[in-house]
Amino acid sequence: MTKKRVLSGMRPTGPLHLGHLHGVLKNWLKLQEEYQCFYFVADWHALTTEYENPKNIPAFSRELLLEWLAVGLDPERSVLFTQSAIKEHAELYLLFAMFTPVSWLERNPTYKDMIRELKQKDLATYGFLGYPVLQAADILIYKAQKVPVGVDQLPHLELTREIARRFNYLYGETFPLPEPLLGEVPKIPGTDGRKMSKSFGNAIFLNDDENTVRQKIQAMVTDVKRPRKSDPGDPENRCVAFQLIKLYSSEEEIEEIVTACKAAELGCVACKKRLAEKVVEGLKPLWERRRELEEKPRLFEEIMAAGNEKARNFARQTLEEAKEALFGTRWY
Numbered sequence: 301m302t303k304k305r306v307l308s309g310m311r312p313t314g315p316l317h318l319g320h321l322h323g324v325l326k327n328w329l330k331l332q333e334e335y336q337c338f339y340f341v342a343d344w345h346a347l348t349t350e351y352e353n354p355k356n357i358p359a360f361s362r363e364l365l366l367e368w369l370a371v372g373l374d375p376e377r378s379v380l381f382t383q384s385a386i387k388e389h390a391e392l393y394l395l396f397a398m399f400t401p402v403s404w405l406e407r408n409p410t411y412k413d414m415i416r417e418l419k420q421k422d423l424a425t426y427g428f429l430g431y432p433v434l435q436a437a438d439i440l441i442y443k444a445q446k447v448p449v450g451v452d453q454l455p456h457l458e459l460t461r462e463i464a465r466r467f468n469y470l471y472g473e474t475f476p477l478p479e480p481l482l483g484e485v486p487k488i489p490g491t492d493g494r495k496m497s498k499s500f501g502n503a504i505f506l507n508d509d510e511n512t513v514r515q516k517i518q519a520m521v522t523d524v525k526r527p528r529k530s531d532p533g534d535p536e537n538r539c540v541a542f543q544l545i546k547l548y549s550s551e552e553e554i555e556e557i558v559t560a561c562k563a564a565e566l567g568c569v570a571c572k573k574r575l576a577e578k579v580v581e582g583l584k585p586l587w588e589r590r591r592e593l594e595e596k597p598r599l600f601e602e603i604m605a606a607g608n609e610k611a612r613n614f615a616r617q618t619l620e621e622a623k624e625a626l627f628g629t630r631w632y
Contacts, residue, residue: 306335306481307444309342309383312360313350316367317503318579319488319496322547325371327448327483328378337378338442338611341365344383344390345435348428349414349421365604367506370590375603381611382604383438388615392622393437396463397430399470404462405429409455436460440475441615448481471625486547491520493540507590510580517541517576522568529567541572548578 308328310320331337341361347354361382368380383389405411406429414423439447439460449457457480464475489495490502497503504516523538525531535542535558546554560566593600 303336304445306331306446307338307439307442308448309340311342311346312357312364313346314498315505315507317496317505322488323485329372332378339378339380341382348431370586379610380607385608386611386615388619389437392441393434396433400433432456432459436463439478441618443476444478445476446481447478450485474622474625489540489543491516493521513580514576517572530564532564533561535561545575
């Protein structure tokens with residue numbers, strides 16, 4: 301039986317951190333066991349908010365691909381590629397833009413939210429308003445049947461489905477209607493308790509060295525109502541570090557930590573030292589694989605060229621089908 305196709309991507313706007321690892325990449329690793337996966341670096345999408353300073357995007361794109369391979373994404377089972385290397389995305393985006401009503405884009409809730417949140421950026425641009433159309437082209441050009449999304453991204457996927465429906469209605473059945481793959485995304489706190497983000501300066505990055513990881517974890521906020529070790533703690537309700545502890549500990553270890561903390565037998569410094577050991581051990585295989593790739597730049601380039609070629613061949617075929625449906629003939 302042919303595997304169903306999955307598509308997902310990331311914008312290259314900075315280094316990856318533990319939030320990306322546990323919130324996205326570990327899910328991608330599982331998906332490549334069951335689906336035919338296409339994972340892409342969304343560098344054109346990065347331009348929607350970083351158009352004033354785009355020179356970092358190529359370096360961040362390379363960094364993203366290195367980390368994906370280091371985490372364990374397998375180029376033999378998943379197609380890894382860069383969006384801008386596949387020009388067919390842009391052409392299908394143009395065709396979709398011709399019949400997508402502006403009202404569909406203006407009612408996009410994420411558009412309004414980001415306008416409010418990123419007040420320091422001028423997002424009153426055609427590119428930012430229309431990025432869901434490009435997103436639809438990204439998904440539909442590979443005829444993806446499944447798209448891993450969070451609940452907050454469902455409106456984006458529904459817009460993709462609406463664009464596919466409209467194309468199929470106007471020109472004939474060409475595109476499938478992609479369905480969401482909803483997964484539980486763990487909330488990864490940063491060192492200050494807020495959501496882990498490079499923007500907040502509270503992230504533990506995948507490319508941090510061992511000492512930096514240890515220092516950041518030791519600086520994490522724990523239980524603010526437990527100033528002394530002799531005070532009983534409440535890790536489940538008050539400790540920020542406990543969210544990471546749960547990701548890196550067995551059920552038995554978690555139960556032991558909770559009991560010892562509540563009984564004031566385990567101090568926060570010792571607990572975070574134990575956590576740092578776990579995180580470092582978890583990251584060591586990634587660091588080793590990354591070093592191997594950095595020592596073989598030609599191999600890395602070959603892997604990425606092969607991924608781009610696989611994606612391009614698939615996208616080219618879909619674009620030809622779409623143009624034939626639209627124009628009724630291959631006169632082009």
